[in-house]
Amino acid sequence: MKIVSWNVNSIRQRLEHLINFLDKEKPDVVCLQELKCQDDGFPRLEIEGAGYNVAFHGQKAFNGVAILSRHPINDIRKGLPGDETDEQSRYIEAVITPVDQQAFRVASIYLPNGNPLGTPKFDYKLAWMKRLKDHVQSLLPYEEPLVLAGDYNIIPEEKDAANPQEWVNDALFQPESRAAFRAILNLGLTEALRACYANDKLYTFWDYQAGAWQRNNGIRIDHLLLSPQAADKLQDVVIYKETRDWEKPSDHVPIIGIFS
DNA sequence: ATGGCTTTCTACGAAAGA
Numbered sequence: 001m002k003i004v005s006w007n008v009n010s011i012r013q014r015l016e017h018l019i020n021f022l023d024k025e026k027p028d029v030v031c032l033q034e035l036k037c038q039d040d041g042f043p044r045l046e047i048e049g050a051g052y053n054v055a056f057h058g059q060k061a062f063n064g065v066a067i068l069s070r071h072p073i074n075d076i077r078k079g080l081p082g083d084e085t086d087e088q089s090r091y092i093e094a095v096i097t098p099v100d101q102q103a104f105r106v107a108s109i110y111l112p113n114g115n116p117l118g119t120p121k122f123d124y125k126l127a128w129m130k131r132l133k134d135h136v137q138s139l140l141p142y143e144e145p146l147v148l149a150g151d152y153n154i155i156p157e158e159k160d161a162a163n164p165q166e167w168v169n170d171a172l173f174q175p176e177s178r179a180a181f182r183a184i185l186n187l188g189l190t191e192a193l194r195a196c197y198a199n200d201k202l203y204t205f206w207d208y209q210a211g212a213w214q215r216n217n218g219i220r221i222d223h224l225l226l227s228p229q230a231a232d233k234l235q236d237v238v239i240y241k242e243t244r245d246w247e248k249p250s251d252h253v254p255i256i257g258i259f260s
Numbered sequence: 261a262t263g264g265c266t267t268t269c270t271a272c273g274a275a276a277g278a
Contacts, residue, residue, distance in 0.1 A: 010267060015267085033267065034277085062276070113278060172278065184267045196267075207278065209266035219278080251266080251278080 001098075001233070001259040002027040003106060004240075005149035005222050007205075007252035010036040012126035014044050014250055021254060022050045022219045025240070028070050028094055030254075031084055031108030031149040032056075035089075037050070037063025042066070042164040059089035065108040065150075071098040071250075075105075082131035090111075090128070102145060104230065104259075109150025115173030121189060122171050125153070129180035135188055142242060144260070146227035148189070153221055154181040156191070159201060160220040172221060192224035192257050195237070202239055205252050 004027045010016040011032065022030070030052070035042065039058040047054050047068060056066035057078040067073060067171065073094045080091035109132070113126030139146055139180040155173045158164040167173035185191060193202065203218025226234060240254040 013267070066274095113276080114277050115276090115278065167278090170278070205278075207263090209278095221278080248266090 001101065001103065002029070003104065003147050003149060003224070004030040005033070005108070005151070005224060005255045006030060006254040007033040007110070007151040007222060007249040007250060008230065009034050009252065011043060011066070012037055013047060013248065014030065015063070017246055017249065018048065019050050020246075021243065022052065022068075022242070026070075027256065028098070029104070029106055030068040031106060032066040032068065033064075033108060033110035033151045034198065035066060036061060037064060043080050055092060055094050057089045057092040059087075063089045063110055065089060065092045065110050067092055067094050067106060067108050069094075069096050071096050073097075075150065080131050081127065081135050083127070086128075088203060089257065096118045104145045104147055105139065105142070105149045106146075107150070109148060109152065110152065111150065111152045113153050114174075117169065117171055117174065122174075125171060126176060126180055129177075129184065131147050133180070133184045133187065136184060140187060143229060144227065145230040147230050147257065148225040149257070150223070151221060152181065152223050154223070155219050155221055156223075158179055159199065160203075162201070162203065162217045162219070167219070168211060172219070188228060189225045190228070190234070192226055192231075192234055193220070193255065195231065195234060195236045204239055204255055206244060222252055222255050224255060226257075232258065235260055
């Protein structure tokens with residue numbers, strides 16, 4: 001079972017890359033973020049033509065999340081509970097039900113950026129993380145394989161940035177942001193990449209500006225968080241860097257969790 | 261760098277991203 005997270009930075013701009021990736025890697029499940037389109041603009045037919053079922057939660061111009069799956073998709077939830085006034089499309093969850101394997105519950109998460117500091121955007125980020133923690137806490141008693149896949153917009157530790165000093169005044173690296181991320185992990189989740197590669201300098205995002213990719217000035221902000229039952233099945237994690245070299249790429253690359 | 265790209269919108273510059 002291969003479960004992917006990928007912030008595509010516009011599903012319509014990246015459709016050819018996405019189809020190429022699906023054809024080459026044949027993942028079971030793909031969680032997408034930053035669709036940047038409304039539901040009626042989602043390229044459903046093209047993705048179904050590549051062999052995937054789809055569930056998506058779009059929004060005009062910004063945000064937007066989706067789950068693609070070669071297996072049936074059930075029990076879809078759109079939106080993160082805890083604030084009925086929140087209209088941003090940053091969360092979708094579903095149960096993936098293979099015919100001959102155990103089901104996985106999967107969420108595609110686009111956690112708020114939170115910049116600049118000292119504005120309502122940073123408060124919204126922290127409030128959203130508290131809502132995510134509460135929701136995860138409500139899911140854990142089910143004791144099922146659960147994969148929370150997404151762009152968390154969190155640099156967890158210094159080793160997760162090529163140049164951590166560049167990020168000290170950024171919402172992605174604030175002590176409060178990192179503490180909120182740890183609080184979610186401390187519910188009993190496993191961060192998949194660090195479970196497999198404890199200390200490697202590995203990144204999932206390279207800015208478009210200033211030759212960040214060419215200089216490997218990256219950060220690791222796309223994460224797979226696992227319930228104990230999912231962690232038991234984890235075999236490996238692959239950061240699929242080659243898409244960053246494709247023509248007109250997303251600034252994020254896919255991260256692939258491989259499960260038994 | 262007061263963001264050097266990239267994407268979006270009843271666009272033609274501004275806002276958002278990270």
